Amino acid sequence: xxxxxxxxxxxxEIRKLIGKKGRVVAWTKIFTPGSDFKKYAPYPVVLVELENxxxxxxxxxxxxxxxxxxxxxxxxxxxxxxxxxxxxxxxYGVKFxxx
Numbered sequence: 001x002x003x004x005x006x007x008x009x010x011x012x013e014i015r016k017l018i019g020k021k022g023r024v025v026a027w028t029k030i031f032t033p034g035s036d037f038k039k040y041a042p043y044p045v046v047l048v049e050l051e052n053x054x055x056x057x058x059x060x061x062x063x064x065x066x067x068x069x070x071x072x073x074x075x076x077x078x079x080x081x082x083x084x085x086x087x088x089x090x091x092y093g094v095k096f097x098x099x
Contacts, residue, residue, distance in 0.1 A: 010093075017076050017094045022050040024072045027060070036082055044068050046096055048076075059095045067098040075099055 026047040033041045044060040060068065061079060074096040081093040 014078070014092070014094055017056065018078050020050045020052075020076045021099065022048040022074055022076070022096075024060075024070055024074060025049050025055065026070065027068060046074065048074055048096055050076075056094070058093070060098070061095050062097045064098075073099040 024046045027044055029042045029044050030037070031042045033043070037043070040059075044063070045057060046060045047055060047057045049055050056076075058076070059079075060074070061077075076094050077097050078092050079095040080090055081095075082091040
């Protein structure tokens with residue numbers, strides 16, 4: 001479970017990253033995820049170099065097989081990253097979607 005306080009503190013960081021375009025530098029597929037993500041396996045994770053040369057990583061969503069390659073153009077989006085906790089708090093984070 002993630003603390004609502006931690007979610008609240010991260011919102012400023014996340015807000016700055018939404019809508020940024022970049023290109024895939026490296027990628028991998030996760031076949032054995034942690035317990036919170038087992039229902040999504042296998043899923044791709046990409047390392048993205050944004051237009052400002054900052055590098056961040058995240059899950060690639062809404063993609064086709066041909067989108068999963070080095071050099072692909074992506075955009076950062078806000079998506080749910082975990083199911084709601086017992087407190088009813090839903091955690092959102094940055095993921096990537098092909099352009």
